[in-house]
Amino acid sequence: xxHKSHEExxxxxxxxxxxxxxxxxxxxxERYCIDILTQIHAVKAALAKVESExxxxxxxxxxxxxxxxxxxxEQRQKFAELVDVLGKYRx
Amino acid sequence: xxHKSHEExxxxxxxxxxxxxxxxxxxxxERYCIDILTQIHAVKAALAKVESExxxxxxxxxxxxxxxxxxxxEQRQKFAELVDVLGKYRx
Amino acid sequence: xxHKSHEExxxxxxxxxxxxxxxxxxxxxERYCIDILTQIHAVKAALAKVESExxxxxxxxxxxxxxxxxxxxEQRQKFAELVDVLGKYRx
Amino acid sequence: xxHKSHEExxxxxxxxxxxxxxxxxxxxxERYCIDILTQIHAVKAALAKVESExxxxxxxxxxxxxxxxxxxxEQRQKFAELVDVLGKYRx
Numbered sequence: 001x002x003h004k005s006h007e008e009x010x011x012x013x014x015x016x017x018x019x020x021x022x023x024x025x026x027x028x029x030e031r032y033c034i035d036i037l038t039q040i041h042a043v044k045a046a047l048a049k050v051e052s053e054x055x056x057x058x059x060x061x062x063x064x065x066x067x068x069x070x071x072x073x074e075q076r077q078k079f080a081e082l083v084d085v086l087g088k089y090r091x
Numbered sequence: 092x093x094h095k096s097h098e099e100x101x102x103x104x105x106x107x108x109x110x111x112x113x114x115x116x117x118x119x120x121e122r123y124c125i126d127i128l129t130q131i132h133a134v135k136a137a138l139a140k141v142e143s144e145x146x147x148x149x150x151x152x153x154x155x156x157x158x159x160x161x162x163x164x165e166q167r168q169k170f171a172e173l174v175d176v177l178g179k180y181r182x
Numbered sequence: 183x184x185h186k187s188h189e190e191x192x193x194x195x196x197x198x199x200x201x202x203x204x205x206x207x208x209x210x211x212e213r214y215c216i217d218i219l220t221q222i223h224a225v226k227a228a229l230a231k232v233e234s235e236x237x238x239x240x241x242x243x244x245x246x247x248x249x250x251x252x253x254x255x256e257q258r259q260k261f262a263e264l265v266d267v268l269g270k271y272r273x
Numbered sequence: 274x275x276h277k278s279h280e281e282x283x284x285x286x287x288x289x290x291x292x293x294x295x296x297x298x299x300x301x302x303e304r305y306c307i308d309i310l311t312q313i314h315a316v317k318a319a320l321a322k323v324e325s326e327x328x329x330x331x332x333x334x335x336x337x338x339x340x341x342x343x344x345x346x347e348q349r350q351k352f353a354e355l356v357d358v359l360g361k362y363r364x
Contacts, residue, residue, distance in 0.1 A: 043320060082173055172216045
């Protein structure tokens with residue numbers, strides 16, 4: 001799907017790629033474990049922001065299209081997908 | 092809303108109420124902290140099962156009604172509510 | 183174990199017991215699912231505060247005792263328990 | 274710190290770097306949002322495995338050294354760090 005937020009997400013993901021490379025270097029440089037864990041936590045927080053962005057775009061575009069289509073089967077699928085993908089985060 | 096799973100949820104919640112009372116007693120009896128934390132974790136896991144049950148009932152009933160109504164505003168609200176309530180669980 | 187924060191925790195847990203009873207009533211009164219889910223989320227957040235309190239007391243008292251005892255086996259167990267109980271929360 | 278698991282972690286992180294690049298490509302190729310979210314979830318699960326590995330190495334090496342040193346201040350710091358870094362994961 002084409003969303004306005006794509007460039008923003010791509011830019012964030014390139015930074016995250018660099019952050020992951022940074023974590024690899026921290027391990028190779030034998031840096032302190034707790035500092036490495038803190039950095040991995042930061043990578044996950046950055047990924048969570050990308051998720052929020054994509055989720056927002058999904059609701060504004062794909063979900064909105066499903067609503068406007070008036071296609072009940074399509075809407076049902078959109079709900080099921082959302083519950084499924086968001087349900088993964090419940091502890 | 093009236094859902095088939097209500098009795099199941101009420102029964103689970105009564106057990107959870109007892110579990111919470113059990114945690115209170117553990118603290119009053121000066122039980123070991125780690126055992127108390129483990130028990131609180133079990134309470135949260137039990138609450139998560141009730142959530143799953145309610146979420147399932149919501150999709151099968153309230154969301155399904157919104158789809159069948161063909162009311163776009165109603166559907167839009169159902170999506171927004173789901174994203175909001177499930178989004179709380181993302182770390 | 184005896185900790186200063188016990189009264190605080192017991193008081194919080196009594197409130198949580200009432201909150202759980204409130205959720206049961208919401209279901210019996212056929213309240214809207216999303217409102218019930220929001221309330222369950224509040225119960226879990228309240229439980230998380232009790233956990234933090236107990237964890238803090240554990241470190242200040244039980245862990246501190248293990249450190250002061252100079253007993254390596256005891257310290258080893260305290261670390262293992264902490265990693266185990268806190269590790270449950272990692273997604 | 275030097276841990277036995279370093280090579281394993283570095284190898285996992287190189288794969289994760291590739292996975293992040295894959296997510297970027299999915300966005301550029303305008304793939305379906307839900308598939309992208311599922312893939313980001315997989316990246317976070319892979320990072321969680323690296324965390325577990327590093328945490329295990331930390332306890333076996335750095336924490337074990339602190340215990341064997343008999344240095345109470347050092348042990349106290351190790352506990353505080355663990356609670357701090359693991360506490361970040363509590364919902």
